[in-house]
Amino acid sequence: MIAIEARSVVKTFGALRAVDGVSFKVERGETYGLLGPNGAGKTSIMRMLAGLSPISGGELFLSGLNVAEHSRAVRARLGVVTQADGLDGELSVRQNLEVFGFLVGLSRRQARIRADEVLGFFRLGDRASSEVDELSGGMRRRLAIARALMGEPEVIILDEPSTGLDPESRIRVWEELAELKRADVTLLMSTHYMDEAETLCDRIAIMHSGRILDEGTPPELVSRHAGSAAMDIRPNGSSRESIRRQLDASGLNYREVGALFRVTGGHGAPPALPTIDGIQVTERAANLEDVFLALAGRGLQEDQA
Secondary structure, eight states: OEEEEEEEEEEEETTEEEEEEEEEEEETTOEEEEEOOTTSSHHHHHHHHTTSSOOSEEEEEETTEETTTOHHHHHHHEEEEOSSOOOOTTSBHHHHHHHHHHHTTOOHHHHHHHHHHHHHHTTOGGGTTSBGGGSOHHHHHHHHHHHHTTTOOSEEEEESTTTTOOHHHHHHHHHHHHHHHHTTOEEEEEESOHHHHHHHOSEEEEEETTEEEEEEOHHHHHHHHTOSEEEEEEESSSOHHHHHHHHHHHTOEEEEETTEEEEEOBTTBOOOOOOOSSEEEEEEEOOHHHHHHHHHSSOGGGGOO
16 A cells, blocks of 8 residues: 655745655555755655645645645644654643644543553653653654654654754664554655664655655665775875876766765676775775765765755
8 A cells, every 4th residue: 555655746936946846655654765965855845745835736645645635634644743843842741742632633531541652652651741841852852753643643754853863862763763663654754864764764765956866775775876885095195186087087976075085886886996096995885875975976964054
């Protein structure tokens, strides 16, 4: 069963084409990632799917329902976690959940029961009476995801679920998102963290400038576009200009990161470096950062400022 389908979706803001004819499908129970830098169109797609922004062109479907034509029915099946958590700092943890439960149509009794369930699932039961402002960043993020589950949605969309969290909090959020997947909840998430995409996503769409450059499982994308290994070149006597000139002549994909030149191959093979004097070469496993370099000519982090 297809949980989400985008058909040639377009989003414009004046002359800007933020989403440019995007198409993809997400199967029920799948975790599907939109991976790309800021401005790639990830958030615009999620806002259109949630009914928070009108679709400029094309069609979006959730569980077979046209989002533009059945917005109320779609919202009843959908949980949304935005980058800004939107929690009410004047309410306790439990009250945030119960009030949201009322808003999605639960009775008081149902909201209390469901709040207990999601507090237990996210291991927040001992903080039920705490004020939101007393929570750590990781706990606030987990509470925001818990709130999205109050209506028992079929699909949850998460916009940058771990942005701004410390490493320990990120791992805790990842663990609980993995638990949701085991409960057969469909997840559509956006991220610009390659490790997050590799850890959580069954399939990934690599996005840049409003378009999907390619999609597949993380191993498929790495093999297809970055090969089995990548090379890091450090100048050791040779000038940067000389290295750059020889890499350009070889036709290899590369990016300069600090003192390093990062070089990728493709089609399952490591890069075939030309003979360059005065360098140190380190071979490493290729990753999704290398995939984005090969597809877009830049790294995922270069547009984050």
